[in-house]
Amino acid sequence: MLVGGPFWPTALAHLLLLMVIVDAYNGRLPKAFIALPIIAYAGYFGMYIKDSIRISLHERALQSKNPVSVIRFDPDIHDLIIGHAYRFVEQYQVSVVYSKSHGDNPEGYFSFRLLDQKSCKALEADNKPGMKLMGVQSRDNRRNGNCILRAQERPVKEHITFKSEPNNSWGNKGTVGEGGYVLEHRGEAVANYRTASVYRYSFLPLPIFGCGLNAGIGRWECDAGFWRTIQGLDTRPAGAPDELGNDPVAIMLGIPLRQIQSGDKDSLRKERLLR
Structure with a gap:
């Protein structure tokens, strides 16, 4: 782990495929061997594209279901x-x-x-x-x-409460994990806004093989496969006005962003709620 051993297969696999191409081109291997790296890379990118389509469809489904302006927030009430x-x-x-x-x-x-x-x-x-x-x-x-x-300080007006539901993407790296917020008003759940994230394949194939210390659980874990990175899905409803930003609470209650610099505003909109 100290010398990055699990990531050595990344370099070695690409080097091997490159050497096959060079040797086949120079005649040290039969020309047919060029099919090996073509099949390897085509297979990975096919898997990457299939995964991207699956994620995009899940993203669109949540965008169509998530609510906008369920309750108009009134600070006097x-x-x-x-x-x-x-x-x-x-x-x-x-x-x-x-x-x-x-x-x-x-x-x-x-x-x-x-x-x-x-x-x-x-x-x-x-x-x-x-x-x-x-x-x-x-x-x-x-x-x-x-x-x-x-x-x-205790709130004294009519309560609008949001309960967060934790995201479950951490358990299975191939599954889209969903979390979200439940809007409660007058003691009843009136709306549910879903957020999501997924551990997805990297654009370039990065095979890894080895063991590392998982500090979260305090033990060594071994794995083999392709490197994945976590990505938050854009589940923001298409009909939500830009001034409501990216926060599900603001979107469901119609509360606009404060006047802030464009750089800060962009960062707020790109933020993914993965709780």
Whole structure:
């Protein structure tokens, strides 16, 4: 593992096929041997194309099923409760977002608010118990001196809750794994938005063979096959307006993105939710 042994077959296999082509061309091998690398590469790319078609069809099926603007979010009536509240409140036009908390929190929830530079400095000088100022990620917010305030606070309005369903692509590298979000309103599940990812073959054939230490489970594992990389599927509905970004919560509630730089906006739209 320390010298990259499992990846040696990648170079050796391509070198072998190249040598077959060179030797057949120079007459050291019968010309018919040129068929060997042709069959090898054609077989792999045929498998790659078949896999790509399967993934594309699955992607389109989810795009056609995922809902848009299920409930029109009204901040005067609703409180939004999601697991990624910290990230959501910075990216989208909503004043406060809640998440359930664990541990020593008498309210049972945290609230998250994006504050301007003046409010951030005022709270730095007078930071109350149960409150915490947190950093921001986007370039616009960093440049403007904004921050996020996390407080121990219970939502008091009508709850709109999203429960995330974990993605199951990790177990089987050849299967499209699905996760997603379930929208609950007034105690009932009213919509389901599916996300997906898959371990897919790389464009160039990269055969691997060997063993490595899996730190996640604390033991050695051996494998043989072609290298795969994880890819998030684009399950965003075709009818969703661009200003709603790529977050399923925003798409289902019709909450637009904040005004941010084009570079940050592009990165948000390309983000794949693989939870």
